[in-house]
Amino acid sequence: MWALEMERNQEFKRAVADxxxxxxxxxxxxxxxxxxxxxxxxxxxxxxxxGLYSDKTLSTVAxxxxxxxxxxxxxxxxxxxxxxxxxxxxxxxxxxxxAVLPFENRGASEYFVDGIVEDVIxxxxxxxxxxxxxxxxSFSYRGLHRDVRQIGQxxxxxxxxxxxxxxxxxxxxxTGQLINATTGGHLWADRFNYPLDDIFKLQDTITExxxxxxxxxxxxxxxxxxxxxxxxxxxxxxxxxxxxxxxRRVTREDNFEGLxxxxxxxxAEPHYAVASGLGAWGYALRIAQFWSDxxxxxxxxxxxxxxxxxxxxxxxxxxLSRGGYSLAWLACEFETGLVAIERSIQLNPNDAVALSxxxxxxxxxGRGAEAxxxxxxxxxxxxxxxxxxxxxxxxxFAHFMLDEFDQCLACGQQALDxxxxxxxxxxxxxxxxxxxxxxxxxxxxxxxxxxxxxGFNLSIERAIFRNSGRLDDLLRPxxxxxLPYGD
Numbered sequence: 001m002w003a004l005e006m007e008r009n010q011e012f013k014r015a016v017a018d019x020x021x022x023x024x025x026x027x028x029x030x031x032x033x034x035x036x037x038x039x040x041x042x043x044x045x046x047x048x049x050x051g052l053y054s055d056k057t058l059s060t061v062a063x064x065x066x067x068x069x070x071x072x073x074x075x076x077x078x079x080x081x082x083x084x085x086x087x088x089x090x091x092x093x094x095x096x097x098x099a100v101l102p103f104e105n106r107g108a109s110e111y112f113v114d115g116i117v118e119d120v121i122x123x124x125x126x127x128x129x130x131x132x133x134x135x136x137x138s139f140s141y142r143g144l145h146r147d148v149r150q151i152g153q154x155x156x157x158x159x160x161x162x163x164x165x166x167x168x169x170x171x172x173x174x175t176g177q178l179i180n181a182t183t184g185g186h187l188w189a190d191r192f193n194y195p196l197d198d199i200f201k202l203q204d205t206i207t208e209x210x211x212x213x214x215x216x217x218x219x220x221x222x223x224x225x226x227x228x229x230x231x232x233x234x235x236x237x238x239x240x241x242x243x244x245x246x247x248r249r250v251t252r253e254d255n256f257e258g259l260x261x262x263x264x265x266x267x268a269e270p271h272y273a274v275a276s277g278l279g280a281w282g283y284a285l286r287i288a289q290f291w292s293d294x295x296x297x298x299x300x301x302x303x304x305x306x307x308x309x310x311x312x313x314x315x316x317x318x319x320l321s322r323g324g325y326s327l328a329w330l331a332c333e334f335e336t337g338l339v340a341i342e343r344s345i346q347l348n349p350n351d352a353v354a355l356s357x358x359x360x361x362x363x364x365x366g367r368g369a370e371a372x373x374x375x376x377x378x379x380x381x382x383x384x385x386x387x388x389x390x391x392x393x394x395x396x397f398a399h400f401m402l403d404e405f406d407q408c409l410a411c412g413q414q415a416l417d418x419x420x421x422x423x424x425x426x427x428x429x430x431x432x433x434x435x436x437x438x439x440x441x442x443x444x445x446x447x448x449x450x451x452x453x454x455g456f457n458l459s460i461e462r463a464i465f466r467n468s469g470r471l472d473d474l475l476r477p478x479x480x481x482x483l484p485y486g487d
Contacts, residue, residue, distance in 0.1 A: 016058070016069050017048060018134055023065050029315070038064050096218045097131035097157040098124060099181075102142040103174075108167035112203070116165060116174065119207040126348040127215050128274065128318045129237070133157060152181025159187070159218055161210075172196050174206050178214045180221065188217045211350040212381025220386070239265050240275055247282045248387055250422055252291045258282055273313025273323075280306035280326035288329070288460060289423055290453045303330045310340050320344035321354035328361045332463060337361055352382035352391075359394045366468035368401025389418035389425070396428045401470055408432045423453060427461065427478060434477030442481035449483070457486025 024034060035045045038060050048057055062069040100121050105113045118135060125132045133155050141151060148160045163176035177189040192209055194202050223245045239261055246258030262279035265272055283302025285291075292298045306326040313319025324340025327333050338361045344354045359374035375395045378385070385391065392415035399408035409432050415425040426449035433442035450456055458478055465471045479485060 017053075018136070019067065019069070020048070020061060020065060021134075023067060023131075034064070096129065096159065096222050097133070098159040098161060098218065099133040099138045099151065099155045099157045100124065101151070101160060101162045102139050103162070103176075104164035106164055106166035108165045108172065112167075113165045116203050116206055119203050120161070120210055123207050123211040123350055124215070126317070126350075127211075128316050128348070130215070130218070131157070147184065148179045148181050149184050157181055159221075161214060163210075167196060170196050172202060174210075176210050176214075178217060187221060188214055208350055208381050212352060215350065216352065216382055216385055236265055236269055236272065236275075240272075240278070243275070243282075244278060247278060247285065250285060250289070250387075250419060252289070255282055255286050255289075255291060259286070271308075271312045273309050273311075273316050273319035276305045277309035277313060277316075277319040277322035277326070280309060280330070281322040284326045284329045289421070290455055299330050302326055306330060306337075315347065317344040317348035317351055317354065320347070321351065321357050325357035325361060328364065329464060332466070334361055334364055334467060338365070350381055352378045352385045353387065355381075356385075356387070356391050356394060359391070359398065363394060363397045363401065364464045364468060366401060366470055368398045371398040372402070389415045389422050391415075392418065393422060393424045393428065396425070396432070400428060400432060400474070401468070405432050405435055409436070421452065423449060423456070426452075427483070430481035430483060431474055431477040434480045439480065442477070446478075446482040457484045459486040462486070 023029075029037075035041055038045070040048075040057060040060060044053075044057060048061060053061075058069060061067075100117055103113050103117050117139075121132055121135055121138070124130060137155060148162070151160055152158065158181055160179045160181045161176060162179065163174060166173045166175075171193060172195075173191060173193050175189070175191040178187045179185065180187055190209075190213060192206055194205065196202065223241050243258040243261040243265070246254040246261070249255075259279060259282045262275055262282065265275040266279070269275070280302045283298050283305065287295050287298055287302070303326075306323045309319040309323030310327070313323065320340045321344035324337040324344065326337075327340070328337025338358065341354055341358045341361060345351065345358065348354065355374045355378040359371040359378065362368075362371035362374065372395060375391050375398060378391050379388065382388075392411045396408045396412035396415060399405070399411060408428065412425055412429040412432060415422065416429065419425070426445055429445045430442045430449070433439070433445065458475060461474055461478065462471065465474055468474075475485075
């Protein structure tokens with residue numbers, strides 16, 4: 001009996017160690033960094049991560065990670081019959097969390113099906129602030145038919161991804177569905193059909209499409225959850241979600257309210273890199289939309305936040321992408337900003353927003369063809385991205401750089417239809433309509449912009465496109481349409 005209790009105790013310790021390993025991977029923290037933060041020493045951390053630790057070490061790790069590891073080393077009472085015993089389910093992770101179950105195999109090779117699921121798990125693990133259950137835990141449900149709500153409780157997750165793979169006549173059909181593990185409701189479902197000619201390329205494509213679709217969907221669900229909890233739940237993460245939702249609406253009132261929340265977050269957590277990056281982007285939008293009462297002060301504040309995001313968030317994809325873009329836009333440090341954005345994409349290749357930021361900065365540098373590739377990939381992996389009006393506006397500028405004026409006009413109009421308050425859409429439409437000898441239409445667009453933003457002028461274009469090699473080509477038609485040059 002004593003030996004059995006000791007074995008079970010060690011099983012619990014290993015389970016906790018697995019959870020902490022997942023945390024370190026998700027937060028991009030090395031063992032050495034974690035040892036330094038906890039002051040436990042590398043050898044102690046190495047032992048912890050294989051399940052060898054004391055109560056004191058566990059307490060220190062729990063305090064540093066914020067994970068609820070209570071009760072992890074206590075042996076559960078033995079059941080009166082056989083070897084069965086009760087195990088309390090883990091608490092739901094404070095933030096978005098997902099388990100990817102083994103996909104149902106309908107005639108495909110098992111290694112191919114499992115390879116798809118493993119690639120999806122790996123890609124999701126690269127999404128910042130998303131807890132992904134390890135493969136060993138989620139694959140334990142292979143062949144079991146349980147309600148996803150029960151699985152969510154057992155694994156302590158809010159979302160479950162399940163699917164199937166069918167192979168016939170040289171083609172593969174993959175279906176996937178994202179389910180809210182709390183309610184059992186379906187959030188997303190789709191199917192993908194591909195020729196079975198290059199297995200590895202096919203796995204990459206499926207992973208890109210699945211992760212690109214469900215990551216934004218989970219973010220929207222988290223924002224909705226935060227709204228239902230506010231103001232009873234005021235964790236730093238929920239504050240960040242509220243600020244993100246406000247700033248992404250791209251309206252003056254929401255921008256100011258969102259940046260107030262960012263200030264509150266950074267007063268409590270001065271080195272919270274993702275909040276710094278979001279704040280920098282918020283100030284960039286404020287100035288770009290001519291909402292600022294003191295552009296110089298806001299530019300300085302936004303630039304400082306962008307630099308803080310890059311320093312504090314060297315392994316945080318979201319902090320790097322927003323910080324890098326904002327540094328390029330606010331301080332005209334285009335190459336430095338682009339390096340940070342590309343580092344972000346390396347960390348999370350399926351981040352549509354980072355790809356959009358990269359496309360814009362490449363437009364500022366006159367690299368229209370490369371920018372267009374980024375925007376098109378962005379739309380391919382996430383066709384319903386909330387801020388896709390920015391993507392279409394960016395595509396319009398990229399097409400203009402390439403003298404593809406019909407495509408430029410179409411993308412500019414799509415951007416304007418999606419968000420009539422986003423000023424770059426008006427600016428590029430003014431330019432392309434003049435180039436196409438539609439001066440009356442161009443002036444009508446210019447009048448709409450000046451009515452929306454009475455103090456508008458082309459000072460922003462002159463700054464951000466100064467290294468594009470096409471500045472005069474942009475300014476001349478915009479001025480012909482009636483947009484003022486500015487001081």
